[in-house]
Amino acid sequence: xxxxxxxxxxxxxxxxxxxxxxxxxxxxxxxxxxxxxxxxxxxxxxxxxxxxxxxxxxxxxxxxxxxxxxxxxxxxxxxxxxxxxxxxxxxxxxxxxxxxxxxxxxxxxxxxxxxxxxxxxxxxxxxxxxxxxxxxxxxxxxxxxxxxxxxxxxxxxxxxxxxxxxxxxxxxxxxxxxxxxxxxxxxxxxxxxxxxxxxxxxxxxxxxxxxxxxxxxxxxxxxxxxxxxxxxxxxxxxxxxxxxxxxxxxxxxxxxxxxxxxxxxxxxxxxxxxxxxxxxxxxxxxxxxxxxxxxxxxxxxxxxxxxxxxxxxxxxxxxxxxxxxxxxxxxxxxxxxxxxxxxxxxxxxxxxxxxxxxxxxxxxxxxxxxxxxxxxxxxxxxxxxxxxxxxxxxxxxxxxxxxxxxxxxxxxxxxxxxxxxxxxxxxxxxxxxxxxxxxxxxxxxxxxxxxxxxxxxxxxxxxxxxxxxxxxxxx
Numbered sequence: 437x438x439x440x441x442x443x444x445x446x447x448x449x450x451x452x453x454x455x456x457x458x459x460x461x462x463x464x465x466x467x468x469x470x471x472x473x474x475x476x477x478x479x480x481x482x483x484x485x486x487x488x489x490x491x492x493x494x495x496x497x498x499x500x501x502x503x504x505x506x507x508x509x510x511x512x513x514x515x516x517x518x519x520x521x522x523x524x525x526x527x528x529x530x531x532x533x534x535x536x537x538x539x540x541x542x543x544x545x546x547x548x549x550x551x552x553x554x555x556x557x558x559x560x561x562x563x564x565x566x567x568x569x570x571x572x573x574x575x576x577x578x579x580x581x582x583x584x585x586x587x588x589x590x591x592x593x594x595x596x597x598x599x600x601x602x603x604x605x606x607x608x609x610x611x612x613x614x615x616x617x618x619x620x621x622x623x624x625x626x627x628x629x630x631x632x633x634x635x636x637x638x639x640x641x642x643x644x645x646x647x648x649x650x651x652x653x654x655x656x657x658x659x660x661x662x663x664x665x666x667x668x669x670x671x672x673x674x675x676x677x678x679x680x681x682x683x684x685x686x687x688x689x690x691x692x693x694x695x696x697x698x699x700x701x702x703x704x705x706x707x708x709x710x711x712x713x714x715x716x717x718x719x720x721x722x723x724x725x726x727x728x729x730x731x732x733x734x735x736x737x738x739x740x741x742x743x744x745x746x747x748x749x750x751x752x753x754x755x756x757x758x759x760x761x762x763x764x765x766x767x768x769x770x771x772x773x774x775x776x777x778x779x780x781x782x783x784x785x786x787x788x789x790x791x792x793x794x795x796x797x798x799x800x801x802x803x804x805x806x807x808x809x810x811x812x813x814x815x816x817x818x819x820x821x822x823x824x825x826x827x828x829x830x831x832x833x834x835x836x837x838x839x840x841x842x843x844x845x846x847x848x849x850x851x852x853x854x855x856x857x858x859x860x861x862x863x864x865x866x867x868x869x870x871x872x873x874x875x876x877x878x879x880x881x882x883x884x885x886x887x888x889x890x891x892x893x894x895x896x897x898x899x900x901x902x903x904x905x906x907x908x909x910x911x
Contacts, residue, residue: 461485461531466687470599472541472579472630474688475521482513482686485531492530497522497542506531513686518542521627539601541579543628544621545689546790548614549644549681550696552637553731553782556775557609563769566780570607570615577627578602578618580610583634587643587675591682599630611635613695613731616783617790624791632689634680638669640699641707644681645714646721647674656710659703681718691727691794692718693786697746698733698774704746711753729760729789732897734768734776735883741908743882747898751806760789763804766831766895771883785894801826801892805861807899810876816866817844817873819901824861826891839863841879841886846870849904851877856888863888875902 463483473479481493489506497519506512516527523541528534548554556562558570579599586595600606607615611633618629636643642650642660650656650673663671670676700707715728732750733743754761762785767778776782788802805824810817821828830839839856844867854876857864865876879886879898888896 460533461489461491461529461535463529463535464594464683465597466581466594466599466684467527467537468598469538470540470579470601471537471581472543472545472599472628473516473518473527474545474690475518475542475627477518477688478515479518479688480513480515480686481527481529482511483529484510485512486510489531492528494528494530496526521625523628541577541628541630543577543630544625545630545632545687546614546618546621547632547634547681547684547689547692548611548617548694549634549692550694550731551635551639551699553698553734553775554611554613554633554635554693554695555637556779557612559608560775561777562612562779563777566612566616566778569780570612571604573602573604573607573615573619575602575619575622577629578615578622579628579630580606581630581632582610583632583680585636586679587670587672588679589675591646591678593683595679595683612779613783613786614693616780617693617787618783620784620787621790624787624797625795632684634684635695636669636676636680638666638699639676639696640671641696641710641714642673642700643670643676644696645673645710646677646717647672649713649717650674653709653713655706656713659706659710662703663699677717682721685718685721689722689726691729691790693790694728694730695782696730697750698736701733701738701742701746704742704749707746707749708752711750712756715753715756715759725758727758727760727790727794728756729762729786729793731782731786732761732763732765734764734774735771735879735885736768736774737771738882741881741906744880744884744898744900745906745908748880748900751897751899758793760793760803761897762786762789763895763897765879765885765898766889768885771885801890801894804894805888805890805896807878807897807901810901812873815871815873816864817876817901818862818864819876819878820862821896823894824890824896827860828858828863828896829889829891830858831887831889839886839888841884843877843880844870844873845875845877845902846872847874849875849902851875858888875900875904877901
């Protein structure tokens with residue numbers, strides 16, 4: 437009997453060993469031919485195999501082999517040190533079988549997310565100069581990863597994706613903002629660029645934020661409950677995050693760019709808290725204080741002042757470390773079109789932030805002038821700005837060469853069009869009808885397009901100096 441038991445155990449162990457030796461090794465789809473791995477980083481490689489299976493990962497940049505063993509849950513993970521930018525390389529993963537990834541580049545990886553203005557591609561329509569640039573796109577050092585529109589109730593660990601080289605054909609359907617962002621980075625850093633486009637038109641920021649983070653805040657939960665079902669896009673908190681962000685949070689990246697906010701205009705007062713929560717949750721998931729650069733929503737005829745409040749909330753989010761905002765009011769051709777077509781300027785301004793703040797490239801001016809303080813001098817209000825050391829100028833923009841969109845009010849809170857005089861990095865605002873001014877507003881409406889710029893050509897960000905309750909209905 438003892439011999440029979442021993443034989444049985446021997447054959448069971450042998451069968452398990454054979455099964456493990458022949459088990460297929462599998463990795464998430466984000467590991468594919470043409471991928472970009474973050475340079476000079478301890479990059480995590482992970483996947484699945486038979487429990488106990490020995491896994492070997494070999495790279496061609498230094499011919500080193502790293503190894504690990506799958507745990508009892510059939511999962512394995514290890515880290516590989518990447519060199520300075522370069523390629524193409526190969527990466528081989530051997531378990532029961534061997535998978536080899538070809539044409540692998542080492543460079544900078546960015547995730548690009550938001551709603552339709554980030555999703556917008558040249559196939560959707562761009563202004564002619566931008567469209568022509570995309571049509572001639574061809575840079576094997578830039579790689580695209582397009583994330584499909586998928587939702588999930590729970591965080592996922594894999595979705596069907598694959599990396600593609602940048603060609604005129606692949607660029608056509610890819611995010612135009614992301615393409616122009618990556619193109620400028622590639623040109624000025626001279627390194628391969630990987631762009632992960634995970635965006636979905638019409639989505640509120642709640643769907644890109646983990647549901648438990650929303651549920652933990654009564655304010656965020658109340659605002660999220662106001663997002664109603666809509667054909668063609670999700671509305672439940674965390675539903676896009678679970679399927680379109682969570683699967684990639686172990687993949688090493690340099691940072692994130694974001695273009696969203698239009699779908700949160702009705703709940704604008706809470707948008708700053710929402711964005712801080714979302715950004716913090718992404719940083720927690722990646723275990724890194726990711727640089728996060730975003731676009732302030734463009735002028736559009738919403739018919740109320742909630743858009744002004746949302747832009748104000750976006751400006752407040754700059755209080756979070758390693759964030760940056762680009763202003764795009766001057767890139768708007770039609771305030772009745774929620775999709776401005778000049779995406780090249782948007783992408784390049786985002787790249788300007790990344791080049792200066794993340795890569796520490798010398799830059800004279802890469803931020804829009806922003807309101808700093810107000811000083812009342814008798815019947816005049818003097819407004820001081822940050823990021824305007826070279827001075828401010830008025831651009832004609834096919835209208836009178838006077839600074840537009842400035843309003844001034846006294847204690848009665850009645851805002852009237854103001855006269856404006858520019859003096860270096862500040863402006864003097866006044867009105868004959870306002871003898872004792874107390875507050876100034878600039879482009880504080882849904883469609884306001886100012887014509888005051890830094891000398892570097894960046895528009896002044898909309899602002900108000902007061903904190904009075906706002907009647908959101910436009911007069």
